Amino acid sequence: MHRFIIVGGGAGGLELATRLGDRFGTTDSKTAPRAQVTLVDRNPTHIWKPLLHEVAAGSMDPFTQELEYAAQALWHGFEFQQGELIALDRASKRITIGALRDDEAGELLPERELEYDTLVIAIGSTTHYFGVEGAQENAIALDTVGQAELFRKRLIAACMRAEHYAPEPVAAGVDDDGENVDPVPRIQVAIVGAGATGVELSAELRNTAQVFSAYGLHKLDPKHDIGIVLIEAGPRILPALQERVSNATAELLTKLGVKLLTGETVAQVTRDSIRTASGKIIRADLTVWAAGIKAPAILGKLDLPTNRLGQLVVRRTLQTEADENIFALGDCAACPWPGNERNVPPRAQAAHQQASFLFKSFERMLQGKPLPEYTYRDFGSLVSLGHYSAVGNLMGGLIGGNMLIEGLFARFIYMSLYRLHVAALHGYARMVLDTVAHWLRRSTAPRVKLH
Structure with missing residues (x-):
């Protein structure tokens, strides 16, 4: 049987494993499988990454939306191996998965090696801190459910403390020099990066503050006592989208009471403040880092060509340039976009399209037919x-x-x-x-x- 291994159970990787399992694997004992499909991921469950801002704001319970990889594998005729990719041997077509450990029980699974005929790497992206001092230590990223849940719990704790211990807010007015003075909230949440994640989180947090107040978790004014500031280094929010979309979003956020700071590059993050390159000091009881993404560091250790962002360079067939038996999709792949100066953008719709494309490509491959070329369709x-x-x-x-x-x-x-x-x-x-x-x-x- 042909052996497919898919590393990464994100939107694209899990969809591809499911479709390959349905088509070539089997859950029927009367039917022999045509291929062996294995999904590898370091986590036991899957959640759609664009939902993490809702988990952080508390508007979504992750435990009702998570999907267990082992259950999906049983239902759809593929195998699941939990662990993290740590090495690749291209000559022998073998990957190494690190040992699985638990904080209390110790080592659950040993280091393992899996052999493949076709390898698909779909391990997504991680947060890019751009070397900013204190950012990784003092800001919370939203890469995982655990990080999103950590932020939510800290937000609830901050609201409960502020009701009794925070000083009274300073009202808006005019200082002695005649300058306008903005009101100072009891709690301030700073979000660094005004891309889709930062913008969506800022809006969700405004609703969260209102719900906390309504249920009596605190008696703070949800709009004036709980401040939300969105910091963007570029001249406008949502820099990857059209300017009219950015302007419409900025207008809506302003109506919600979200303070927008554009053209401000963050130079330092401390436990309770942010310093920008222009010298501004922004109070921050909680800081979320959503300023950018990069490819996981393991990709630079696989002896495969990568670009400056650490992504695997692939052809239009999604095969890596150095090895035709290794494919990459999603955020970790630098895929050409014909007619555009940049590569296919790191979006969920791109991962979904590439998973569907590779499923059809692998059908052709097993029939001995040549592979087609992928073209991104921007919806x-x-x-x-x-x-x-x-x-x-x-x-x-x-x-x-x-x-x-x-x-x-x-x-x-x-x-x-x-x-x-x-x-x-x-x-x-x-x-x-x-x-x-x-x-x-x-x-x-x-x-x-x-x-």
């Missing part, structure tokens, strides 16, 4: 502003231009993206049932996790 970009709204440009690559959408329609389209991901993993019937179950949970529980 536009959407940014969620919580239950308040959503904004974005739709169908950009299909109609030759961009249509600005916002409001409830944009919110519906944004929510549909996740539902399509669920459908890719479970089929449309189970997706509908999952949607109904999610709605029932939301109708009988607080809209924000309170503990």
